[in-house]
Amino acid sequence: MIARGTFKVIPSEGKASSAGKRFEAMAQKGMAPTGVDLELPVDIRVDQLAEFCAMAVSIAEVAMPDKDFVGLALKELSLTGERETFDVIANAKGQGGVPYAWYYTAGAYLGHGKGRGASPEEWQTVIERLAETIAHAIENKTAKELNVDRWDDLRVYVQRVLTFGLDTENTASLKETAALELARYSAAKAKGRGATTVCSLCSSAYEIEPQREAGLLFAPQVYTNKQPLHGSKAIRNICTICEIEMMLRQILMNHGGALGSRFEGRRVRYLYFYPTYFFTPETLAQLRILYNRLKRVSFTSLRKALLIEQNGHTKLRLDAGSLQKLQPLLMEPETDGPPQKDKMFRLHFPEKQPVTFYFLGVPPPSRDAKDAEAWVNPAFLALLLPLALDVKVVASESPLPLLTEADELDETVFLDAPHAFVSNLMGKERITLEGLLPQLQALTAAYCIHMDANANFKKADYRWHAIPPLARNVAADSLYTFYYLKKWQRSNDADMAPVDKARLYLQFESIFTALKGGNPMSHARQLTEDYMQFYRHKRRNSNSILRPISIASRAILKADPRLFDREGLTEAVRGELRDFMDRVGKGSADGRFAPGSNWESREVAMRRFAEYFVGTIFHDIMRGDKSALRGKQLNLMKNACEVIYRDAATKEWDDKHPDDEEDSAEE
């Protein structure tokens, strides 16, 4: 290539030779030893040969510093006798980057050496032969170096990792490697002589070298704590196996167009698929098809698919059957292979190749996603896929598989150190087959609530970074579900939540309760049932619906604790309620009597409500703490009561008017 380049840069015709200038300069500066003839031919051929030699030899010397390429070139030109002169000129001062020695050599070759009278074609042959000789010398060396087999480690590695049947031979070598690993590890902290290096990725016992620039995956330089502190060396050491792995990974990444720090910053989370028992050829084929087509889930379309319109009412379908047939996840029959714009990080295998291990990198949709967002899709897919396919799934931040075989995982799904919002909702990282559906329902419910309360769809922003507090709250107290409904209501300027929405949130709440056990709704339910025996709202807003609770809590706050014991407090609440209901009867207060009630039944109901509110809610649950009546606890309860009330009132109306589809219970 250098030979060809030489004739391109310095063509045989149409360019003046600068050889004459060179020879003059050499004579003037007295570079050559005395007596050396500098009356050499001024010819473009001299330029060509001189520039070629200078370049080719300097490159060759970089590749093999200990070989004498000058001697080699001189020998090829049959000018070995000029070596002394060459060295003197080459070491003279004032070169200024001009290869004077080679100009002298080329001049001598043309003037009185073998090259005298050579045609331009013959000249080109000479240079090409010279190029071949130099190249050959370098190749020889490379071949010799390669004899130190760099694949040895890989062979050993494969033998160690792949076992067929009972394996008895490896025990000895296992001891050996462990001993070597330990020795290296212990000596790695030593300074000076005897210090060893460890692979900064795996600490294995394989051959170790500083990592090469070309093998870097991520940011230009990777910090490692496996180098001695305060050292000058920044490049980490890495073993041959890790190096090969990185190279392979790099090839894969180039495929996906993701590189360097941009890739690392993308917070890809990985899903690893294992068979529940083993893959049959059929199940494997299924997995392969799915693997090739799997996309990120759009949660807007997911919500749409789960909310089913029926008789003018919207219902949430979260049973296993509906989840298995999610429209946005169903494959289209006509497409095969990955989606057009493949955003996933996946391996591509030839169709016929029986690959039995699949993993998938799921990048978050937005460019600079926060950690929570990175887990939104992987967590959902990890829980959903085992419901649809016969697989176990491990979701992890680690780009290397955590498990080698399916039987290392007794459960069906393993979420390896997920974001706190996932672990808050799930309560555990390993999920059994039976636990799968409830967990998936809880996760989906949380996503739906988040989309209502936190997302900003006008700006096409899911705002996933706001999901951690939501997950924490609903996990701690499922009544928080209604707090988020309230949030939605406020941002939509609604006086009341539509009854469908209220029922949807009742369903969400029961999902969280089912997962955690307990019955946090029972108090709110009791309270609401009690006051619905005597009171109904008139205005269509939350305040009107919750009036009896507000009256009761205000009565307690007003009462002096020194004058009222539990009994007295109950009386005070009852008195306030009776007052209020009297005004309702006269039409001077907002509200109505409960349908079908009379004075006596209302009296009984009011007493029961007052006793429950003071006794159970205020004394038992709030421990007589008045500040709780002003704080979050009562508000959460009120939010729950409102939803229960809406549901019950609508049901009542529907029972009385079975043919009427209108939601007009309030009119």
Ligand SMILES: [Zn+2]
């Ligand atoms: Zn390694």
